[in-house]
Amino acid sequence: MSIRYIDEIDNLAGKKIFMRVDFNVPLDDNQNITEDTRIRAVLPTLNYALDQKAKIVLASHLGRPKGERKEKYSMAPAAKRLSRLLGKEVKLAPDCIGPEVHAMVDAMQPGDIIMLENLRFYQGEEKNDADFAKELVNGCEIYVNDAFAVSHRAHASVEAITNFIPVVSAGFLMKNEMNYFDKAMQNPIRPLVAILGGAKVSGKIEVLENLCDKVDKIIIGGGMAFTFLKGLGYNVGKSLVEDSLIDTAMATFKKAAEKGVKFYLPVDCVVADQFNPAAETKVCTVQEIPEGWMALDIGPATVTLFAEALQNSKTIVWNGPMGVFEMDAFSRGTFAMVSAVANSYALTIVGGGDTDVAVHRAGEYAKISYISTGGGAFLELLEGKKLPGIKVLEDNGHKH
Numbered sequence: 001m002s003i004r005y006i007d008e009i010d011n012l013a014g015k016k017i018f019m020r021v022d023f024n025v026p027l028d029d030n031q032n033i034t035e036d037t038r039i040r041a042v043l044p045t046l047n048y049a050l051d052q053k054a055k056i057v058l059a060s061h062l063g064r065p066k067g068e069r070k071e072k073y074s075m076a077p078a079a080k081r082l083s084r085l086l087g088k089e090v091k092l093a094p095d096c097i098g099p100e101v102h103a104m105v106d107a108m109q110p111g112d113i114i115m116l117e118n119l120r121f122y123q124g125e126e127k128n129d130a131d132f133a134k135e136l137v138n139g140c141e142i143y144v145n146d147a148f149a150v151s152h153r154a155h156a157s158v159e160a161i162t163n164f165i166p167v168v169s170a171g172f173l174m175k176n177e178m179n180y181f182d183k184a185m186q187n188p189i190r191p192l193v194a195i196l197g198g199a200k201v202s203g204k205i206e207v208l209e210n211l212c213d214k215v216d217k218i219i220i221g222g223g224m225a226f227t228f229l230k231g232l233g234y235n236v237g238k239s240l241v242e243d244s245l246i247d248t249a250m251a252t253f254k255k256a257a258e259k260g261v262k263f264y265l266p267v268d269c270v271v272a273d274q275f276n277p278a279a280e281t282k283v284c285t286v287q288e289i290p291e292g293w294m295a296l297d298i299g300p301a302t303v304t305l306f307a308e309a310l311q312n313s314k315t316i317v318w319n320g321p322m323g324v325f326e327m328d329a330f331s332r333g334t335f336a337m338v339s340a341v342a343n344s345y346a347l348t349i350v351g352g353g354d355t356d357v358a359v360h361r362a363g364e365y366a367k368i369s370y371i372s373t374g375g376g377a378f379l380e381l382l383e384g385k386k387l388p389g390i391k392v393l394e395d396n397g398h399k400h
C-alpha cells in the first residue's frame with residue numbers, strides 16, 4: 001500500500017522505462033516555452049535513470065488537442081528544451097504509438113532518451129482506454145510516474161497503463177510532492193494556516209470543507225472573498241459574487257467557527273470603476289465599496305491583518321492569488337502576501353491556480369519551502385481526495 005520510488009528498484013541498467021511526465025508548459029504564439037519549471041522539475045529523476053544507464057521513453061500531454069493531431073500541441077518545444085537542460089540529445093518520436101515508435105524504442109541504447117509525441121493526440125488517452133494503454137507500453141519493463149500535475153486524471157498513461165507494466169513506480173518529483181503534502185496536511189506542525197484566493201468560490205467549496213477539519217486558520221482573499229462578504233451583509237458593489245454559492249459559503253463559515261478554526265476575510269480592498277489596467281482605483285474598507293465599483297485586490301489594512309495572522313504559524317499552505325495580480329494596479333496585495341509567506345518561519349507550500357506564477361514574479365520562490373507543480377492536482381489533494389494516478393501507484397507499487 002505504499003508507493004515504490006525509482007530508487008527502490010534494483011538495477012535499471014539497460015531497462016526500458018516508460019516515464020510519464022507533465023510537460024504541459026505554457027507556450028507563446030511562436031511555440032516558445034514561457035515557463036519551464038515543470039520540465040526542470042523532472043531532471044533529478046531523469047539524471048538518476050540516465051546515470052544508471054536505463055533507456056527512457058518519456059510521455060506527456062500538452063494542452064487539450066481533444067484526440068486529434070494538431071501541430072501546435074506538438075511536444076517538439078518541450079523535447080528541445082529538455083535536450084538543452086540535459087545537455088544530451090532527446091529524440092522526438094513522430095507519434096506516441098505505432099510501428100515507427102516501436103522501431104525507435106527497439107533501437108534504443110542504454111542511456112538513450114526519447115520523447116513521445118503528445119498523448120492527447122489520441123482519444124484513448126483521456127478515455128483511459130486499455131488497448132491504447134497496452135500500445136503505449138511498447139516493451140517497457142518499468143513504469144515511472146513523475147507527473148504529479150496530471151495525477152488527478154484517470155487517463156491511460158496515468159492509470160490504465162499500470163496494469164500492463166511489470167514494475168510500477170514513481171519519480172523524485174512525485175516523492176517531493178507527497179512528502180511536502182504530508183508534512184503540511186497529514187502531520188503538520190501547528191498552527192497550520194491555509195490561504196485561499198482566486199476569483200471564485202466554485203471549485204473551492206470542497207477544499208474549504210476539508211480545510212475546516214484540518215487547519216487552525218483560514219485566510220480568504222481574491223475575488224472569492226466577496227461571496228462571503230456579501231453573505232455577511234456587506235454591499236460589495238460590482239465585485240465578483242457567486243450568488244448561488246452564498247449559502248454554501250456561509251455554511252462553511254459557520255462550520256469553521258464551530259470547529260474553532262479562525263476565519264479571516266479582507267477588511268479593505270482596492271476598488272476600480274472598471275475591470276481594466278487603466279481603471280480609476282481607490283482603497284476603501286469593505287463596508288464602503290462605492291456603488292458600481294468592483295474590488296480587484298486586498299487593501300493595505302488587510303495585508304497587515306493577514307500578515308499578523310501568519311505571525312505565529314508553523315505551517316502555511318497557499319492556493320490562489322489575493323487579487324488580479326496580472327494587472328499592476330491590483331498586484332500589491334498578492335505580492336505583499338508572497339513576501340509575508342516567504343519571510344515567515346513556517347514550512348510554506350504553495351500550489352495551484354496561478355500562485356506559483358505570483359511567487360515567481362515576486363522573485364521570492366527561493367524562500368518558499370515547496371512550490372507544487374500541480375494546479376488541479378494540488379487542489380484535489382487539498383480537497384482530501386485520493387488521486388487516481390496516486391492510488392494505482394500505491395496499489396501496484398509492491399505487487400510484483
Ligand code: 3PG
Nearest residue numbers: 022024064149150375376
Ligand atoms: C494541468 O496543467 O492542469 C495538467 O497538466 C493537466 O492538464 P488538464 O487540466 O488539461 O487535464
Ligand code: MG
Nearest residue numbers: 149375376377
Ligand atoms: Mg488543469
